[in-house]
Amino acid sequence: xxxxxxxxxxxxxxxxxxxxxxxxxxxxxxxxxxxxxxxxxxxxxxxxxxxxxxxxxxxxxxxxxxxxxxxxxxxxxxxxxxxxxxxxxxxxxxxxxxxxxxxxxxxxxxxxxxxxxxxxxxxxxxxxxxxxxxxxxxxxxxxxxxxxxxxxxxxxxxxxxxxxxxxxxxxxxxxxxxxxxxxxxxxxxxxxxxxxxxxxxxxxxxxxxxxxxxxxxxxxxxxxxxxxxxxxxxxxxxxxxxxxxxxxxxxxxxxxxxxxxxxxxxxxxxxxxxxxxxxxxxxxxxxxxxxxxxxxxxxxxxxxxxxxxxxxxxxxxxxxxxxxxxxxxxxxxxxxxxxxxxxxxxxxxxxxxxxxxxxxxxxxxxxxxxxxxxxxxxxxxxxxxxxxxxxxxxxxxxxxxxxxxxxxxxxxxxxxxxxxxxxxxxxxxxxxxxxxxxxxxxxxxxxxx
Amino acid sequence: xxxxxxxxxxxxxxxxxxxxxxxxxxxxxxxxxxxxxxxxxxxxxxxxxxxxxxxxxxxxxxxxxxxxxxxxxxxxxxxxxxxxxxxxxxxxxxxxxxxxxxxxxxxxxxxxxxxxxxxxxxxxxxxxxxxxxxxxxxxxxxxxxxxxxxxxxxxxxxxxxxxxxxxxxxxxxxxxxxxxxxxxxxxxxxxxxxxxxxxxxxxxxxxxxxxxxxxxxxxxxxxxxxxxxxxxxxxxxxxxxxxxxxxxxxxxxxxxxxxxxxxxxxxxxxxxxxxxxxx
Ligand SMILES: Cc1cc2nc3c(=O)[nH]c(=O)nc-3n(C[C@H](O)[C@H](O)[C@H](O)COP(=O)(O)OP(=O)(O)OC[C@H]3O[C@@H](n4cnc5c(N)ncnc54)[C@H](O)[C@@H]3O)c2cc1C
Ligand SMILES: Cc1cc2nc3c(=O)[nH]c(=O)nc-3n(C[C@H](O)[C@H](O)[C@H](O)COP(=O)(O)OP(=O)(O)OC[C@H]3O[C@@H](n4cnc5c(N)ncnc54)[C@H](O)[C@@H]3O)c2cc1C
Ligand code: SF4
Ligand code: SF4
Ligand code: FES
Numbered sequence: 001x002x003x004x005x006x007x008x009x010x011x012x013x014x015x016x017x018x019x020x021x022x023x024x025x026x027x028x029x030x031x032x033x034x035x036x037x038x039x040x041x042x043x044x045x046x047x048x049x050x051x052x053x054x055x056x057x058x059x060x061x062x063x064x065x066x067x068x069x070x071x072x073x074x075x076x077x078x079x080x081x082x083x084x085x086x087x088x089x090x091x092x093x094x095x096x097x098x099x100x101x102x103x104x105x106x107x108x109x110x111x112x113x114x115x116x117x118x119x120x121x122x123x124x125x126x127x128x129x130x131x132x133x134x135x136x137x138x139x140x141x142x143x144x145x146x147x148x149x150x151x152x153x154x155x156x157x158x159x160x161x162x163x164x165x166x167x168x169x170x171x172x173x174x175x176x177x178x179x180x181x182x183x184x185x186x187x188x189x190x191x192x193x194x195x196x197x198x199x200x201x202x203x204x205x206x207x208x209x210x211x212x213x214x215x216x217x218x219x220x221x222x223x224x225x226x227x228x229x230x231x232x233x234x235x236x237x238x239x240x241x242x243x244x245x246x247x248x249x250x251x252x253x254x255x256x257x258x259x260x261x262x263x264x265x266x267x268x269x270x271x272x273x274x275x276x277x278x279x280x281x282x283x284x285x286x287x288x289x290x291x292x293x294x295x296x297x298x299x300x301x302x303x304x305x306x307x308x309x310x311x312x313x314x315x316x317x318x319x320x321x322x323x324x325x326x327x328x329x330x331x332x333x334x335x336x337x338x339x340x341x342x343x344x345x346x347x348x349x350x351x352x353x354x355x356x357x358x359x360x361x362x363x364x365x366x367x368x369x370x371x372x373x374x375x376x377x378x379x380x381x382x383x384x385x386x387x388x389x390x391x392x393x394x395x396x397x398x399x400x401x402x403x404x405x406x407x408x409x410x411x412x413x414x415x416x417x418x419x420x421x422x423x424x425x426x427x428x429x430x431x432x433x434x435x436x437x438x439x440x441x442x443x444x445x446x447x448x449x
Numbered sequence: 450x451x452x453x454x455x456x457x458x459x460x461x462x463x464x465x466x467x468x469x470x471x472x473x474x475x476x477x478x479x480x481x482x483x484x485x486x487x488x489x490x491x492x493x494x495x496x497x498x499x500x501x502x503x504x505x506x507x508x509x510x511x512x513x514x515x516x517x518x519x520x521x522x523x524x525x526x527x528x529x530x531x532x533x534x535x536x537x538x539x540x541x542x543x544x545x546x547x548x549x550x551x552x553x554x555x556x557x558x559x560x561x562x563x564x565x566x567x568x569x570x571x572x573x574x575x576x577x578x579x580x581x582x583x584x585x586x587x588x589x590x591x592x593x594x595x596x597x598x599x600x601x602x603x604x605x606x607x608x609x610x611x612x613x614x615x616x617x618x619x620x621x622x623x624x625x626x627x628x629x630x631x632x633x634x635x636x637x638x639x640x641x642x643x644x645x646x647x648x649x650x651x652x653x654x655x656x657x658x659x660x661x662x663x664x665x666x667x668x669x670x671x672x673x674x675x676x677x678x679x680x681x682x683x684x685x686x687x688x689x690x691x692x693x694x695x696x697x698x699x700x701x702x703x704x705x706x707x708x709x710x711x712x713x714x715x716x717x718x719x720x721x722x723x724x725x726x727x728x
Contacts, residue, residue, distance in 0.1 A: 161665045163486060163493075163531040198472070200533035202665055205481075206472040225667035229679070236672060236679065236698055238705040245668035253492065253662070259716050262492035262515055263662075264709035335701050384666050384684050 006317040010288050013175045013256065016314060017081075020103075022062070025110040029058035031095065032102050039092035040104060045431040048072045050089060050104055057107055066115035069108060070123070074147045075140060075186045075430065077116060078169060080109025081178050083427050084308050116185050122192040126153035131444045134159065134215040136203040136385065138187075139167020141417025141429040142221035147190040148437035149219075154444060156195045157215070161202040164252065165191075167223050169426070171252040172244070172279070174286050180251075204385040217412055217440045220389075220400060221433065224418035226380040230274070234331030235375075239266055243275070243283045243376035250286055268292040268372040272340050273320075274328055275376035276300070281311040283374045284320045294320045295368055299327040299345050299358045327358070329365065331373055339369040381419045389413065397422055406436025414440050450528040454505055456521070460585050462512045463555055464521040471504040473534045479562040480540030480656065480688050483508070484664040486531040487519050495661045495683070498535060499558040499588075506532075509558035509587060515713040536664045537687050540654070542566045546628035547573045549621055550596070551614050551642060553634020554580060557587050559656060563631055564595045572629075573597050575621060579614030579634070583607040615642040627651055632691060636700050643691035653691040657682045659702055674698050 001018040003009075009016050020028065032054045040050045048069055056065035069076045083089075085105035093101035131154045135146045138160040146156045164170050169183045191197055201207055203222075212218050227242035229235050246265070249255040253263035271287040273280050276298035287294045296315070298305060302324045305312055316322070323342070330341040344364040347356035381399045386392060393401040393409040399422055400415040402408050408415050416436040417429035455467040473483055477498045483506065484493045494516050500507040512518045523529065540563050548567050552560040557578050567574050576596035580586040582605045593599045600617045601609025610617055614634075621627060622645065630653040632642045639655040646653045659671040659682050666684035673682050674695035680686060 161533060162663065163533070200531050201472055202533060202536060205535050206476060206533070208476060225665075227667070227669050229669070236674060236702065238702060242669040245662060245670050248662055248668050254490075258709060259713050261490045262713060264706040264713070266705070267708075336705075382666065 003314070006319070009176065010285075010318050013289060015179050016176050019113060020106055020110045022060075022114075025057050025062075025107060026060060028103055029054045029107060032058070033094060035094055039094055040089045040102070043089040043092035045088065045427045046072050046434065048089075048108070053111060054102065054104070054107055057111060062111055062114040063118060065111040069111060073108075073430070074123075074144050074190060075426075076108050077112035077182045077186055078140070078178065079427055079430070080105050080107075080112055081182070082173060084425060086309065088427070113182075116182070120185065120189050122189050123147070123151055125151050125193050128155070129153040129445060131155065131216045132157065133217045133219060133440060133444075134203075134207075134212050135219045135221060136212075137167060137221035137223055137417070137419075138165035138197065139221060139223050139417060139429065140169060140426045141223070141419075141433040142167065142219075143187055143190055144430045144433040145219050145221060145416055145437045145440075146195045147193060148434055149440060150190070150193040150195050152437075152441050152445075154441075158195055158197050159201040159203045159207060160197065160199050161206075162252065163199055165197055165199070168225075171248045172282070174247065174251055174282050176285070176289070177282070202384075204388050209388055213412060216444055217414060219406075219436055219440060220386065220408075220413065220415040220419055221417045221429075222382045222385055222419045224379045224399075224421075224423040225382045226398075227375070228378045228380060229375055230328065230377060232328060232330055234333060234337070237331055237333045237337050238335055239333070239337035239371055240331060240373045240375070241266075243273075243279045243374055244379065246283055246374050247279075247286060250290075256290060265290070266372050270370040271295070271372045271374060272297060272328075272368055272370040273374045273376060275378075276305040276307060277376065277378075278307050278311055279379075280376035281307045281315045281320075283376050284315050285318055287372070287374065288318050288320060292372070295323060295370070296320055297323045297326050297328060297340070297342060297368070299325070300355065301325055301347060304355055323368075325358070326366075327360065328373075329360075332367070337371055337373050339367050340373055341365055341367050379423045381422060386419065402436070404435060405439040406432060407439050411443075450530060451532050452528045453523050453525060456523060456525045456527075458521070459509070459587050463509065463585065463587060464512065465499075465507060465509045466520070466523075467505045467507050468529065468532055469505050470532045470534075473498065473532060474501040474504050474506050477501040477506060477535040477562075478539035479542060479566040480559070481535035481537045482664075482687060483532050483534035484536060484661065485520070485529060487516060487523070487529050489530060491519070491530060492516050493531075493662055493664070495536070495658070495664055497559045497656070498562065500561060509555060511555040514710045515717045518714065518717060533664065536683060538685065540566065540631070540688055542570050544571045545652070547575065547626060548629045548631070549575045549577060549618060549627050551577045551618055551630065551632045551634070552579065552592075553614055553632075553638040553642070554585065555587070556634030556638075556656075557592075559633045560631070561588060561591050561595060564592065568595060575627075576600065577602070577614045577617045577621070579603070579638075581605070613642075614638075615645050618642060618645050622646060622649060622651060630654070630691075631656075631688075636696060636703065639691065640696035643694075647692050654688045655691040655694060656687045657689060657694065657699060658687065659699055660705065672702075
């Protein structure tokens, strides 16, 4: 089936990619060589047994395929949609060397969607261990950690400061890429294992740190929600948003449906998005759906865009204009934004990551008119709780320092996800959460795993 | 859902509610606030914790737009969808010596908590309450009980000093040695009143009220400029050094959604009349 046509999809927030039909899925699955040493599995951060579930799909056993995925991945319908497969499982698929790699993400999504339509059942949990674990944050890291711990029979209390669980899955990634009923169904399944979710609880404030430390273990999954700004003049003008604020107003608060929903968002006709990652693409495509003409400004070259290729392509199809090798120097306006003054950038020698360092070209400036500017230049670990946790070592960017096993420098505190790595991906957050949950189990029930 | 245990109209546009919210009530400190969402379609709005008792918190608010009107319309025994908190940094409570707490209009709601905490820390506490007229004066008895001295000012002279709370503050700092001042009220009032203590260099706090969304430091909607630096009022504040705040910037940002706010309020009021009730 594939993507809906661009001119139709920019009129709504419905899912762009309609997924595969059963026939398409079986046909794609049949291409898999069922490798003895499958590269694809090494490419998946949670090591899903990819040939196994693909073989089930090829045989028409869709429910069995989903069950097989679930033993390794508690959020398959989400990962199948948002994983950067092209640099993970699909990159290492042997078929990619000659023709096209197997569309593993699509098949994973297909199996999970099939399962959701036919009825989901929660994993079975072990007998109550009598141990209590506090999980802070309900993004992918928190959800997966809670699920793994509940499976082992521990009593999990998950604290979330917002009024809905899901973290970035709920407030950040737009519904046209990740429908919210999909997110809800996968989260509910985990909550059904007996996880106690306490919404509207800002850990550290609604629950003092001393109370958190009364639990047998604490697992931090507070994410990287602190929005960065460029630090240029005009950033506090009305009409300048962080991508987080813009996306939260629309995804979490439904400002696109104002006044049926009470939360407003700017009335925008020309939007300038700054940045080149997935977050910038999401902001740009969302602004298109709000009816604006959208220009994305990125300081490096087109080939350096950090966003997934598919997202860049989707944004272009939807009419987002790209200006590369340019950077905002000043946001213009008296009280509200009227435009952005940009400076051209030239590419100089390569930096540590192998990308060229952009340097401004003196005096080469130009102006873009606009009424809204969205800054999507990155986010840092949420500092509010972690700075109150004495004995937890923090890295330079404010991230919680952990080993591979999710242990922090505090014996009772563990951490996973973006709060440890800085802004990364859903699947890495999940992988980290599984590790951290395993380490928690080790201190709770030594030798049980 | 969180129950509104009691809802009382204090004057024609000021309401007091008590909300059952143990997580907030048990941990609330002076100067902190909550984020409230009335129902599934509602906006998240910040409101100061005016008092906490057992498992409930008191909130006193002015009906200015859609959400506050809707909140005022929920009867005792009704409920709201969400209340998150306590949020923000507590007031900086320590032994200063003599402290003056200036409350303007509905800003008076924040003062009893702070006054009590300052008393507890061994300060002499003087309250100054300002309102448009006697009918709009709130919490007078409560503040009289806590404070060592209490002064009243009304714009029309219907009670106490005829004029502004700033006039009383000016007199107080001339007559005695004042060590710290809190000014809480409408932004323009905080801007003007904090001018009074600037010259003498008296430590002065104001509680800022920018537009917020999450209230947890994730969106930057609430950013304010203090001492030339950008601060997030929801996690770095809401109280800041009055003499360092860019009030004009704050007022500019508060006005951003004025058109939509008018539309939302008009729609809500019309809806209520035509349907003979809002829910
Ligand atoms: C717009 C956007 C698009 C993205 N697109 C993709 C994509 O396509 N593919 C991909 O793989 N990744 C994507 N990412 C990145 C991915 O979403 C994150 O890496 C992932 O969500 C991190 O998970 P997490 O659980 O660590 O944190 P988060 O998802 O950030 O969740 C943290 C949660 O903790 C809560 N919290 C924080 N502090 C407290 C506290 N003190 N008390 C209680 N609760 C607290 C927060 O409210 C939040 O709900 C995107 C990110 C954004 C912002
Ligand atoms: C930390 C803090 C504490 C506050 N405490 C109190 C209090 O104790 N009592 C009280 O009456 N008011 C308080 N306010 C102000 C209160 O939040 C606004 O009056 C309320 O949001 C108005 O919502 P509305 O829908 O009724 O009005 P609207 O018509 O939406 O707006 C009216 C005005 O309120 C402000 N406002 C609107 N939306 C928001 C928002 N999401 N966040 C903040 N301000 C907004 C704007 O400046 C706007 O011009 C506080 C604000 C802050 C930031
Ligand atoms: S979870 Fe992600 S990386 Fe793993 S198989 Fe699925 S799409 Fe590929
Ligand atoms: S590497 Fe490709 S072909 Fe081989 S098992 Fe994995 S998906 Fe199938
Ligand atoms: S309200 Fe979102 S950061 Fe303060």
